[in-house]
Amino acid sequence: MSLNISDPLSLLPYQSGLADPVLIEAAAQAADDLTAQQQAYKIGDPVPIVFCRRVSGNGGVMVSPGATEARYENDGTTNALTVSLHLVLSEGDLPTIPIKDVFVGPCRQGTWNQNYDRRSGTWFPGNFVTTVADKQPWSCPYYCGTSGRYENMTTLSYVNTFVDGSERWDHQVHVFVREGIQITRIIDSTLGPSNNVIDLAIYLMNESGRIPSTLIDSTEMLAAANFCNTNGLLYNGVFKESLNLDEWLEQIGNDFLLRLVEIDGKFGFKPRLPVNVDHTIKTTALDWVFTFTEDHLLPDGFEIQYIPLEDRLPVCLQMMWRQQPDSDIGFPRTTEIRFSGEATAGPFEQYDLSQFCTSETHAVKVGAYRLARRKYITHTLRLTVRPSSYNSTLTLGDVVRVRLRRETATTALDYHDFLYEVERIEKTASGACVFDLTHLPIDDQGRSLVALEVVAATAAGVSISAGRSDYSCDDNSSSDNTGLGGAGIDYPASGGNFDPPGLDDTTVGLDVPTDDTWASGGYPPIGPDVSQPAGEPSGGPVPIGSWDNPADPLEQPLDESGVGFITGGTGAGGAPVAGDTLSVSESDLRCDGQVCWSKIDKDTGEESEISCQDEAIAGAYTLSITTSEVDYFIAAVGRCKDPATSDGYGAPRTLGTTAAVEPAEPPECFTSVTAQVTINRVSSFGCGGCGSPISPVSQTRSFTFPVSVYKAYTEYSEGQISQDCDPGVTYGTYADVFGVDWIRVGTTTASAASVTFTATVDALCLIFTISKTQGSYQAGQTFGWIVASYGGGAVGCTYSAVALDSVTYNNTVSCT
Amino acid sequence: MGRAQAQYLRIFDTSSTYVRWQGYYVNQTVTMDSASWEYMPFSASGIVESGASGGKSVSIMVPATNSVVEAFNLALSYGRFCELKIYEFDSRLDQTGPIASQNLIASYTAEVVNVSGTFTRLEIELGSSLSPVGAQVPPRKFTSYLIGAPLRI
Numbered sequence: 001m002s003l004n005i006s007d008p009l010s011l012l013p014y015q016s017g018l019a020d021p022v023l024i025e026a027a028a029q030a031a032d033d034l035t036a037q038q039q040a041y042k043i044g045d046p047v048p049i050v051f052c053r054r055v056s057g058n059g060g061v062m063v064s065p066g067a068t069e070a071r072y073e074n075d076g077t078t079n080a081l082t083v084s085l086h087l088v089l090s091e092g093d094l095p096t097i098p099i100k101d102v103f104v105g106p107c108r109q110g111t112w113n114q115n116y117d118r119r120s121g122t123w124f125p126g127n128f129v130t131t132v133a134d135k136q137p138w139s140c141p142y143y144c145g146t147s148g149r150y151e152n153m154t155t156l157s158y159v160n161t162f163v164d165g166s167e168r169w170d171h172q173v174h175v176f177v178r179e180g181i182q183i184t185r186i187i188d189s190t191l192g193p194s195n196n197v198i199d200l201a202i203y204l205m206n207e208s209g210r211i212p213s214t215l216i217d218s219t220e221m222l223a224a225a226n227f228c229n230t231n232g233l234l235y236n237g238v239f240k241e242s243l244n245l246d247e248w249l250e251q252i253g254n255d256f257l258l259r260l261v262e263i264d265g266k267f268g269f270k271p272r273l274p275v276n277v278d279h280t281i282k283t284t285a286l287d288w289v290f291t292f293t294e295d296h297l298l299p300d301g302f303e304i305q306y307i308p309l310e311d312r313l314p315v316c317l318q319m320m321w322r323q324q325p326d327s328d329i330g331f332p333r334t335t336e337i338r339f340s341g342e343a344t345a346g347p348f349e350q351y352d353l354s355q356f357c358t359s360e361t362h363a364v365k366v367g368a369y370r371l372a373r374r375k376y377i378t379h380t381l382r383l384t385v386r387p388s389s390y391n392s393t394l395t396l397g398d399v400v401r402v403r404l405r406r407e408t409a410t411t412a413l414d415y416h417d418f419l420y421e422v423e424r425i426e427k428t429a430s431g432a433c434v435f436d437l438t439h440l441p442i443d444d445q446g447r448s449l450v451a452l453e454v455v456a457a458t459a460a461g462v463s464i465s466a467g468r469s470d471y472s473c474d475d476n477s478s479s480d481n482t483g484l485g486g487a488g489i490d491y492p493a494s495g496g497n498f499d500p501p502g503l504d505d506t507t508v509g510l511d512v513p514t515d516d517t518w519a520s521g522g523y524p525p526i527g528p529d530v531s532q533p534a535g536e537p538s539g540g541p542v543p544i545g546s547w548d549n550p551a552d553p554l555e556q557p558l559d560e561s562g563v564g565f566i567t568g569g570t571g572a573g574g575a576p577v578a579g580d581t582l583s584v585s586e587s588d589l590r591c592d593g594q595v596c597w598s599k600i601d602k603d604t605g606e607e608s609e610i611s612c613q614d615e616a617i618a619g620a621y622t623l624s625i626t627t628s629e630v631d632y633f634i635a636a637v638g639r640c641k642d643p644a645t646s647d648g649y650g651a652p653r654t655l656g657t658t659a660a661v662e663p664a665e666p667p668e669c670f671t672s673v674t675a676q677v678t679i680n681r682v683s684s685f686g687c688g689g690c691g692s693p694i695s696p697v698s699q700t701r702s703f704t705f706p707v708s709v710y711k712a713y714t715e716y717s718e719g720q721i722s723q724d725c726d727p728g729v730t731y732g733t734y735a736d737v738f739g740v741d742w743i744r745v746g747t748t749t750a751s752a753a754s755v756t757f758t759a760t761v762d763a764l765c766l767i768f769t770i771s772k773t774q775g776s777y778q779a780g781q782t783f784g785w786i787v788a789s790y791g792g793g794a795v796g797c798t799y800s801a802v803a804l805d806s807v808t809y810n811n812t813v814s815c816t
Numbered sequence: 817m818g819r820a821q822a823q824y825l826r827i828f829d830t831s832s833t834y835v836r837w838q839g840y841y842v843n844q845t846v847t848m849d850s851a852s853w854e855y856m857p858f859s860a861s862g863i864v865e866s867g868a869s870g871g872k873s874v875s876i877m878v879p880a881t882n883s884v885v886e887a888f889n890l891a892l893s894y895g896r897f898c899e900l901k902i903y904e905f906d907s908r909l910d911q912t913g914p915i916a917s918q919n920l921i922a923s924y925t926a927e928v929v930n931v932s933g934t935f936t937r938l939e940i941e942l943g944s945s946l947s948p949v950g951a952q953v954p955p956r957k958f959t960s961y962l963i964g965a966p967l968r969i
Contacts, residue, residue, distance in 0.1 A: 042966065047958060067967050088958075147964050148961065151961075170969075215925070248953060262865055265926040426863070427863040431921075506961040
């Protein structure tokens with residue numbers, strides 16, 4: 001949501017940094033107490049960013065890191081207390097710090113280790129303090145930390161022992177960092193520490209993830225970085241307070257004589273002062289980009305706002321900065337800036353640059369800039385002009401001339417003729433352009449008065465003594481450049497003896513919706529379905545979010561024609577047939593609700609309801625089709641539950657309409673089956689004697705239907721045929737054959753239980769018991785049969801008795 | 817001079833340009849900068865360039881046709897860029913297509929950061945996510961994963 005409010009010209013001095021910001025009369029931010037109690041980081045605190053680079057004896061920052069773990073242990077005899085602290089110094093990887101630059105309170109003491117991306121020190125956190133007789137017990141914290149993963153952080157471990165009764169055991173630890181976080185410097189494209197505020201701004205823009213790199217104006221940024229570097233406006237500080245990035249960018253620009261600009265949508269900084277090509281402040285005559293005259297002005301296009309009195313009164317600026325000795329603890333200083341003879345007794349205005357400014361020159365030039373603007377700038381303008389080529393050529397910070405003829409009397413001809421800086425540009429939809437301009441005062445040589453004052457302002461250059469005379473508490477040498485140790489712990493996945501929480505312990509990952517195309521997974525709020533763009537997301541940019549919310553019950557498909565969600569029709573093209581059971585899945589209704597079935601006469605279109613089902617059964621709403629629905633279309637209409645309606649159901653939604661119901665037809669069954677017949681017992685017997693056994697054979701027989709159909713047995717119990725043939729082989733009587741029925745071709749059919757096979761009976765043919773009316777047989781299913789085949793000859797003469805024990809279908813046959 | 821303004825809108829990313837629209841030459845596809853620009857009636861609000869915090873956005877009103885909805889939905893989803901250019905020219909010279917002497921009077925490139933409107937029209941907000949609310953720095957915070965249960969003094 002955006003709110004549009006009027007933007008009166010009177011606000012311009014404040015928006016542009018011309019007027020003084022709300023003053024905060026407070027101690028310098030760099031004035032930390034050295035012997036304060038050691039601080040601990042809390043969950044949710046920002047991870048500090050130490051950003052500095054000490055160059056030519058200037059720069060660096062004193063950091064007072066918070067602790068995350070501690071160990072307290074005393075000697076059982078002397079009661080000496082050993083304190084171990086684990087500290088987080090900064091985000092990122094910092095170069096190794098020399099031993100001379102680490103302090104406990106004001107003293108160089110202790111044993112130290114430094115690591116990146118791992119835990120420093122090998123000691124285990126905890127309170128192991130015991131009470132020693134005749135000694136004052138130590139009062140140390142009990143919750144000493146559980147350790148963590150410390151990813152992408154520079155960590156420190158500090159261990160020191162304090163004698164019994166020492167009051168220094170909980171003093172704050174301080175570290176003088178000469179080279180801060182490593183970034184790629186914009187000026188030399190080199191990875192390393194930086195003291196250029198533009199590098200910090202770009203780092204924060206990128207890390208915040210709020211501004212695509214495409215929208216960072218690298219050209220303007222490079223020019224601004226060179227301006228800072230050339231004029232000694234350097235950043236040496238620790239960034240630890242949570243601030244809004246947009247606000248910080250705007251504020252920090254003022255303290256580096258920069259202006260945050262957004263040109264054609266790209267962010268950048270431009271110097272607030274005219275500069276030469278070598279990035280020094282220009283103190284020669286100014287050139288202007290464009291001259292506005294009456295020809296450009298639209299009616300009522302001139303508005304002037306004078307700087308109010310309170311912003312023009314002489315003041316004395318107290319610029320606070322930080323003196324940073326090379327071998328001692330830095331301290332904040334003030335430098336008072338005033339025009340000679342003015343505001344000698346005040347009023348005073350404080351500007352605290354001590355958090356990042358270690359150069360008196362920097363502080364003086366910023367102070368001079370502010371003071372000179374108060375002194376010389378008298379007004380601002382708002383010009384409304386017609387559009388022209390200058391619409392696209394003028395940008396923020398450009399110098400323009402406004403020369404307007406002014407007639408107050410017939411004999412009084414005057415000109416409003418000044419130089420201005422472009423502070424704000426509004427290009428309206430109507431075409432008119434509104435320029436907010438800030439007066440740019442110049443001298444008789446056309447030089448910027450403000451620039452002249454800034455260049456002329458030089459620091460006193462006097463280093464004040466730190467005021468410390470006793471260094472006896474130092475255990476480590478102030479000239480010891482030995483780097484801190486590297487002892488530390490790489491946790492195994494389990495954490496080892498420590499107990500750092502793992503990623504799975506502290507993170508809940510939600511599955512990324514995979515069904516993220518509108519075509520199948522959801523619907524756009526308005527407009528068409530959008531297909532997944534070619535090549536995306538695989539191989540292309542991953543969408544920031546889903547294209548739309550995933551499918552939900554409230555989203556209704558537009559296409560409700562055709563069969564829709566109705567299934568179960570077995571006729572041609574899914575048409576229902578009498579005897580079918582139609583169904584609509586509960587998931588297709590997408591809500592708890594009701595499905596009503598109706599039939600529509602295919603000739604007259606008359607519709608009548610068949611039934612309604614208020615609850616899905618086994619996940620579906622079903623309808624059994626009978627012959628009374630033949631030649632009717634079947635429609636399913638769903639309604640979600642809606643307590644707001646009288647019947648408890650909401651608006652109907654057609655789930656589908658089938659083709660006309662077809663009458664049931666006799667099922668088409670197989671017309672032939674090819675079976676592998678394995679003959680198990682073969683013998684011939686004739687009138688008066690037995691023939692010779694025939695070797696078992698396997699034959700393939702094809703049976704064409706209709707055949708003599710009788711009865712199926714899925715369990716075959718082979719019986720024995722009792723005949724006096726085939727010595728050594730005992731045949732039972734057919735009466736003994738269990739579960740087999742017989743068909744006698746041509747005449748009668750006997751039942752299995754009563755039939756006794758005799759040679760006088762007519763030839764038995766294949767007994768084939770596939771039912772044509774019921775059952776379902778699968779290929780490979782085995783059935784048992786007994787077959788006697790007639791071998792020929794007269795009754796009572798030679799027969800061939802064949803017993804086979806299996807038939808294996810090679811066809812899939814199904815009859816209903 | 818018969819002053820006229822033509823607005824051109826392009827949606828693109830680092831590798832592709834997805835649409836090119838112009839809102840002046842009705843029902844025409846015109847050629848400019850060696851590219852074709854289809855007609856789509858839209859209007860842009862004023863462009864404000866300022867160093868002041870906030871207020872750095874441009875609004876575009878577009879009809880909610882299917883193609884427009886699709887284009888801006890995808891632009892919003894993928895963080896694509898939108899470039900708005902406004903040209904001024906003398907309408908007496910030629911009305912059939914962009915003329916060589918037209919002046920670029922405004923240009924603005926930003927992300928599509930918000931879309932709102934009705935069934936018939938959409939308001940597209942161009943800007944950056946660098947809003948006055950949110951976007952806090954330093955960006956990282958101490959978490960349980962990073963420091964576990966920390967020391968409590």
